[in-house]
Amino acid sequence: MPDKQASPIPDFLYGTAWKEDRTAALVELALRMGFCGIDTANQRRHYFEAGVGQGLAAAYRAGVVSRTDLFLQTKFTYQSGQDHRLPYDPAAALSVQVAQSMASSLEHLGTDYVDSYVLHGPSSYDWTQADAEVWQAMVRERDAGRTRFLGVSNVSLGHLERMTAFHGEAPAFVQNRCYARLGWDRDVRSFCRERQIIYQGFSLLTANVEVLRHPLVNGIATRLNATPAQVVFAFARAVEMLPITGTSDAEHMKQDLASRELALSADEILAIESLVG
Secondary structure, eight states: OOOTTSSOOOSOEEEOTTOGGGHHHHHHHHHHHTOOEEEOOSOTTTOOHHHHHHHHHHHHHTTSOOGGGOEEEEEEOOGGGOOSOOSSOTTSOHHHHHHHHHHHHHHHHTSSOEEEEEEOSOSSSSOOHHHHHHHHHHHHHHHTTSEEEEEEESOOHHHHHHHHHHHSOOOSEEEEEOOGGGGGGHHHHHHHHHTTOEEEEEOTTTTOHHHHTOHHHHHHHHHHTOOHHHHHHHHHHHTTEEEEEOOOOHHHHHHHHHGGGOOOOHHHHHHHHTOOO
């Protein structure tokens, strides 16, 4: 049995969506640059999870990292979010699909456990019986030692309220696309903060192009001798958000990691949090 306490929760995640044939090389590059958290999904439509495993294996062979250095996060995705390349039998019960998807993920990633297993979005605008069945199956995966933590992505505040009321347990992680024009997902972040749930923010740059161009952010970047992207990542961390970056550029990887050294003033944090576009 591996030491499942060895991988700390990182302060930055490297996201692997939409990289296709470049996935393995980019995962290895990200690890060489200093990332120690990898986010993926068993959803061939948008991710190449087996390519992530290839990149991990290359990094292991080169002595860049070991498994216990890494935080690996993957996801279970409903059939509606998949294409024809399914990681489970679509005729099987949802609980069986979860188990089959996890087994496939472990094979792809070359490991016997992941650090975080995430429900890749609820089945509808409500928390349904299907979601409850999937979550309970994910709990069984955790109880069996195949994941350390459970999470959920692409959720509303209503989802989280109904989910926690139904199950009596909050997820360890919430992962959402985070828009400045919608208050940086303030209500969900507040829910997470109150319950000590770690909020993971993705599309922080691509969903907020207007913020990257904003005079306020550019002024802060000038003061700090940084890029606007670095300011956004520093802001995210300042408001207790675990940022995800998916850059395929080595220099941007280096810059993204360097944003951890930036310190924004309280007024600057408040001003960025107040931006609505």
